[in-house]
Amino acid sequence: MTQTVADTASVNDYIRRLGRTAREASQVLRSAPTAIKNQALLAMAQALEVEREALKVANDEDLTRARANGLSEALIDRLALTDARIDSMIKGLETVVSLPDPVGTIDQLKAQANGLRIGKRRTPIGVIGIIYESRPNVTIDAAALCLKAGNAAILRGGSEASASNAAIARCVVRGLEAAGLPAHCISVVETTDRAAVGALIQDSEHVDLIIPRGGKSLIERISRDATVPVLKHLEGLCHVYIDAFADLSIAEDIAFNAKCFRYGICGAMETLLVHESVATQVLPSLCARLEAYGVELKGCPATCEVVEMAAASEEDWATEYLGPTLSIKTVASLDEAMKHINHYGSHHSDAIVTEHLSNSERFMSDVDSSSVMLNAPTCFADGAEYGLGAEIGISTDKLHARGPVGLEGLTTQKYIVLGQGQLRG
Amino acid sequence: MTQTVADTASVNDYIRRLGRTAREASQVLRSAPTAIKNQALLAMAQALEVEREALKVANDEDLTRARANGLSEALIDRLALTDARIDSMIKGLETVVSLPDPVGTIDQLKAQANGLRIGKRRTPIGVIGIIYESRPNVTIDAAALCLKAGNAAILRGGSEASASNAAIARCVVRGLEAAGLPAHCISVVETTDRAAVGALIQDSEHVDLIIPRGGKSLIERISRDATVPVLKHLEGLCHVYIDAFADLSIAEDIAFNAKCFRYGICGAMETLLVHESVATQVLPSLCARLEAYGVELKGCPATCEVVEMAAASEEDWATEYLGPTLSIKTVASLDEAMKHINHYGSHHSDAIVTEHLSNSERFMSDVDSSSVMLNAPTCFADGAEYGLGAEIGISTDKLHARGPVGLEGLTTQKYIVLGQGQLRG
Incomplete structure (x- = not known):
């Protein structure tokens, strides 16, 4: 009253x-x-x-x-x-x-x-x-x-x-x-x-x-x-990691959807991680599609060797753009990807694309985020999508309630x- | 290390x-x-x-x-x-x-x-x-x-x-x-x-x-x-309420155990509430037993009319004695008992002794404590007794973990x- x-x-x-x-x-x-x-x-x-x-x-x-x-x-x-x-x-x-x-x-x-x-x-x-x-x-x-x-x-x-x-x-x-x-x-x-x-x-x-x-x-x-x-409910600096054992027929769509479903939601992907063994197969077509959609790309040196783009700075890895910008890093291993996510990420929502059972289990166990996703884009982080009916917010705290509340x-x-x-x- | x-x-x-x-x-x-x-x-x-x-x-x-x-x-x-x-x-x-x-x-x-x-x-x-x-x-x-x-x-x-x-x-x-x-x-x-x-x-x-x-x-x-x-883990100002419909053959033992199992634990009873309709049946024998054990009693005016004891002050209702002292209040209804508990209690552990189904359900629902107990003494509030094996403490917070952790x-x-x-x- x-x-x-x-x-x-x-x-x-x-x-x-x-x-x-x-x-x-x-x-x-x-x-x-x-x-x-x-x-x-x-x-x-x-x-x-x-x-x-x-x-x-x-x-x-x-x-x-x-x-x-x-x-x-x-x-x-x-x-x-x-x-x-x-x-x-x-x-x-x-x-x-x-x-x-x-x-x-x-x-x-x-x-x-x-x-x-x-x-x-x-x-x-x-x-x-x-x-x-x-x-x-x-x-x-x-x-x-x-x-x-x-x-x-x-x-x-x-x-x-x-x-x-x-x-x-x-x-x-x-x-x-x-x-x-x-x-x-x-x-x-x-x-x-x-x-x-x-x-x-x-x-x-x-x-x-x-x-x-x-x-x-x-x-x-x-x-x-x-x-x-x-x-x-603090920021969502979310990652998608495309593993060496990813099904490449779904990887590109997952990454594109994670970035472009809506730039402004906290589940939007801000950094893409790609295993070096699949970088030349994945990046050229995905980057062309992202750029055509209007997304500005920033890459690590190895990424820039595969596709021409601006160089990402240290600050980029720690930035939640909430807009049409994406940083891309090529990594040598699942461990390097998880280390990057746990260090630069905001522990909100992070995804792996892989068909490798042990790699998926290690990602689910070791990535310390409120949502960990397998073969699905981070933009799914949402109470209605999770079957909660409605949400009061997405908790980035570890205690009491974590993720969509x-x-x-x-x-x-x-x-x-x-x-x-x-x-x- | x-x-x-x-x-x-x-x-x-x-x-x-x-x-x-x-x-x-x-x-x-x-x-x-x-x-x-x-x-x-x-x-x-x-x-x-x-x-x-x-x-x-x-x-x-x-x-x-x-x-x-x-x-x-x-x-x-x-x-x-x-x-x-x-x-x-x-x-x-x-x-x-x-x-x-x-x-x-x-x-x-x-x-x-x-x-x-x-x-x-x-x-x-x-x-x-x-x-x-x-x-x-x-x-x-x-x-x-x-x-x-x-x-x-x-x-x-x-x-x-x-x-x-x-x-x-x-x-x-x-x-x-x-x-x-x-x-x-x-x-x-x-x-x-x-x-x-x-x-x-x-x-x-x-x-x-x-x-x-x-x-x-x-x-x-x-x-x-x-x-x-x-x-x-803050204090435990715990109550036992003996309802009008209590099984009087177990009520006295429950109250005695709640106070005397150990004075110093947070689940020890600090205030006993008794429905006025059973006060004369319950209090004389229980109080004699408590006093013989060395417990000092302090009562509300109605309690003092049934058994001679010191008068409880307003401060007594809000005191966690953690020792051989007990305050006793006679109440006219379940509602009065729950109001007293929610107002003076510390939301730790509170018990009702009753055989009345609706009264027990109302107590379980409306008493806002980390443990609510039916026909059991509050001194059971303990991780090992709850089957947790061991506890790191008893949370008096409402969020994340409540009660024995x-x-x-x-x-x-x-x-x-x-x-x-x-x-x-």
Whole structure:
């Protein structure tokens, strides 16, 4: 539920009040049946449909201010709530309704020798703070995933989208109320004061997890200053390695797709590694195709001997271009490829193309990335492609959740111990 | 492997060098077969046996210094390496050898519509820093668990145990070398300079996780200053709630055992909650038994009307006594009991005694603790009792691992994506 800052003496007090009410709501939501949560999500979808025109009016207000403030066309495009985007928000809610509810699932229940049955029961995390930038659809996507996993959420969107986010928040509250859930299950921070972010990421009494969605500098700043645990999504410096034993009839397509499916996604390939024994077979045709598509190539000396291209610098190996540039390195062995990936990569997603069983096993075991792929392009790194239905982000952390994070990553497990009067000792 | 500070310009450089060598060793250890890791553990056990006298001589050095420094008898007792404790270190290694290796296990492997098979593969975390206080046996316990899970470890024990820890470290290195593993798989920090801890918990380039084992103030200080993620083990303010529908023939024993099995463990009951409808049946006999055993009782007004005892203050409900004191509160409902637990408890381990199915389900669902127990005393909260074989600690964090942490909690999962040339889009 939205609350106004005017009620409170300071931003800190305001955020702590949001935290306290979210904590209270989370204690109700923790045990809400799946049907009630789904009812709230469907009522939100209905409210978005009914409020379609009001959403566009609110969004126009943001767009007008953005233009007056001279925001770039790219940012203004991300900010715009078109009919298609409202449709997609509604469809997103319906997708989350269709996903199985992870809460209450019991795993690994085993009887011990003394008859105690001990297992793990999946349970909501509690209160999750989401901090994001301009795209207002995140408001509804994040709210839906948190709610379905039984968590209260505090959402802090970008100031440039404040009118749109407030309008969406009204639809969220209508959905919660229609299902008889506390309105504070989802709160939208209603101040553009930057101090609100600082207060939220340090309120470890009321907030269990912070998920920042945005650029690298936002995420780094939040990770540095937060005392609440942060689920980070940092860069994707992804590699495809074409092994000496690759099926060359699929290698070229995999590499091309990994780079060109979309330049801007974190699963896009940034460096191609090719075993020297297949370099002359693979590179000429692949490089011609990439260049024809508009990709600028930068190679190591051995690569430049096979195909003429600019020389890659040391910095290139460590750069996530997120654009039409690709660095290419010829390597003498699988070991050299894996060493390069573990050293320069960002431990996001890395692929090997090979038909050699031991080489594939060594790559899967030794490459320390959140996704390791065999004979598939890195651009598949995505919650929907992984069958998660939807994702709140792609974690580059090693703990808790790694890779695309769906509903399960928004829950935790507690031990259950079921006895009949057993005593210890 | 132990390194001396004299080689390096400063403690910071020394710790970073330890980190770098541990990171390198972890890349070998990541794919070490189970048999090799077990061979190292058994060779460590053998070295402890062979070096038994040398261990006791080193320990005597620590004990003499401790006595000269006026350490308390309790601390001196924790520091002592008796034959029985060396036996138990050896037995601990054999236990870890017998545990199944979690590394490489693949879960949830499913085919997607496009034929990609996607699942999760369990993998070591990387490099783990363990910071602990006086008990030297932690050196070998922590080393063994980290190694079996495929992680390199950097161990920082208390300065009062430095000679003992160095002697144990020599046995660890002999074990690693006997199995052909890099000696830097396990490093013992060989400086008593406190700055070493600060450097270790901020070396996020080389260290993936910090596990502090010690008192609350140590853990709080580390959590505050660390930039590396910390797996916390904070206090256990545990409750047993005797419901209106409890089987009274088991309730008294469960409560007595929860308090008196051992006062000093984190799973010991600190507050007993009793439903008012059974208070007069339960309390007189239970309280008499507790007092006869030497437990001091403090009650709420309603409890004091049933059994004469000191009045509990507001502060009592929030106190982890870790000793022979128990606070008792009479409650009017299951809801009041759960509200008390979620408010005053530390979310560690809490138990209900009941035969009422819905009440037990509500307790399991709504009590937000790392272990929730039915008809069993909270003192069962322990890795060995849970069938984990051994534990590195009991996590009071909600993320990654919650409750007793064994080998599985020292690993993480990466996604594997197995294709045959599928492309996206």
